[in-house]
Amino acid sequence: MQTQSKQKLLHAAFIIAAMLTTITAQAAEIVVDQHNKTFVVEGNKVEAITINAGDTLRFRNDDPFFHNIFSLSDLKTFDLGSFPKGQSKTVTFDKAGMAEVECAIHPEMYMEVTVK
Amino acid sequence: MYPNDGQAPTSAHVHPLKKSEPVIAKFRILTLLLSAALPIAPAQTKADAEGQYERGEKLFSTYCVRCHGKNADGEGRMVKRLYRKLKTQLPSNFTLGIYSDRPAEYLHKIITNGGENHSMSKYMPPFGEELSAKNIDDLVHFIRKTPEKYAIDP
Numbered sequence: 001m002q003t004q005s006k007q008k009l010l011h012a013a014f015i016i017a018a019m020l021t022t023i024t025a026q027a028a029e030i031v032v033d034q035h036n037k038t039f040v041v042e043g044n045k046v047e048a049i050t051i052n053a054g055d056t057l058r059f060r061n062d063d064p065f066f067h068n069i070f071s072l073s074d075l076k077t078f079d080l081g082s083f084p085k086g087q088s089k090t091v092t093f094d095k096a097g098m099a100e101v102e103c104a105i106h107p108e109m110y111m112e113v114t115v116k
Numbered sequence: 117m118y119p120n121d122g123q124a125p126t127s128a129h130v131h132p133l134k135k136s137e138p139v140i141a142k143f144r145i146l147t148l149l150l151s152a153a154l155p156i157a158p159a160q161t162k163a164d165a166e167g168q169y170e171r172g173e174k175l176f177s178t179y180c181v182r183c184h185g186k187n188a189d190g191e192g193r194m195v196k197r198l199y200r201k202l203k204t205q206l207p208s209n210f211t212l213g214i215y216s217d218r219p220a221e222y223l224h225k226i227i228t229n230g231g232e233n234h235s236m237s238k239y240m241p242p243f244g245e246e247l248s249a250k251n252i253d254d255l256v257h258f259i260r261k262t263p264e265k266y267a268i269d270p
Contacts, residue, residue, distance in 0.1 A: 065245035066230075072197045079198060082230060082241040105241045107178055 027054035029090070032111070034103070035062040039111045048112040053096050057113065060088040066105060073099035075115065165257070172258025175251055179243060183207040188262045194239070205237040213263035223256045224249075 030051060033040040040062070041049060051057070061067045061083055069089055070079040075097035080089035082105065093099065093115045103109035160168075176188070183199075185191040190209035199206055208214065215223055227247070231240025243252065 066242050068241050070194070070198075072193055077198050077201075079194065079239055081238055104182065105179075105243060105246050 026052065027056065027092075028052070029056045029058055031058045031060055031088075033060050033062040034067045034109070037063065037103075037106045037109055039101075039109065046111060048114065050114040050116060051093060052116050053094060054092070055115075056090050056092040057101075058088050058090045059101075061085050067109075068104040069101060070104055071099050071101050073097075075099040079104075168254050168257045169261055171251075172254040172256070172261075175247070175255050176258050179247070180255070183239070184210065187211065188259070199239065204239065205231075207237065207240070210259050210262040216260050216263055218260075220253070220256050220260065223259060224252050227252050227255060 028051070030041065030049070032046075032049070038045045039049075040046065049057075059067075059069045059080065062085070064085050066082045066084055068080070068082040069091070071077060071091075075095060076091065076093055076099045078091055080091060083089060093113065096115050099113045099115070101111045101113055176184070177186070180188075181192055183190075183192040183194045184207045185195070188210040190207045192207060195206055226234050226236060226240070228242065228244035230242030231237040233242070247255070
């Protein structure tokens with residue numbers, strides 16, 4: 001009996017580990033450059049981006065002046081602070097929904113993040 | 117006692133002013149001419165002050181309202197949605213007049229360099245690269261005059 005219970009426990013642990021591995025493997029990190037006071041992904045200016053739940057956005061300052069990143073969305077509320085050229089800040093979106101991301105220094109910078 | 121290693125002064129030391137007097141006189145004349153030629157900064161007129169206030173108010177509504185609030189009372193959206201939850205230093209309430217008597221340069225530096233560089237909130241961004249010195253002057257003028265417009269009557 002004890003051996004059977006141990007086997008079941010090991011089996012459950014293996015399934016959970018496999019599920020976690022799958023989730024981790026699916027989560028991606030997407031680099032969003034802040035360039036010429038716009039958001040740029042893979043060389044293209046973007047005002048909206050779609051990602052999967054669990055993905056991380058890395059905001060990288062590619063301008064020769066300070067940038068900031070914040071969001072007051074219901075989905076995710078954060079302020080990553082201000083940072084100079086060459087530095088980056090990350091934020092992970094865990095739940096599905098929509099968030100607006102802005103720069104406190106440059107009000108014209110705005111991007112919608114749709115999380116599936 | 118003589119300054120020259122205890123020795124008696126030479127003739128050059130006895131009458132140093134006589135040789136330099138013409139030079140001093142020329143310098144004084146030059147100073148007078150220059151001061152007459154330079155324009156004296158006129159005092160700010162009421163219209164100038166109102167114009168500066170309006171420009172400052174417009175800049176405030178674009179760059180500062182999110183944190184400091186539309187009534188400059190420190191109750192912007194960031195405070196309500198985030199900063200209170202983070203229990204971080206809150207944006208200043210300008211209607212209290214705490215900055216009205218502070219030197220303009222003090223506020224100018226905070227706006228230019230950001231809060232973290234002046235032992236204030238790390239969330240106050242540096243605007244020195246985005247706004248011109250004149251823009252920041254206008255903002256400072258608005259902030260210092262804010263209590264006159266927004267203060268709540270007792």
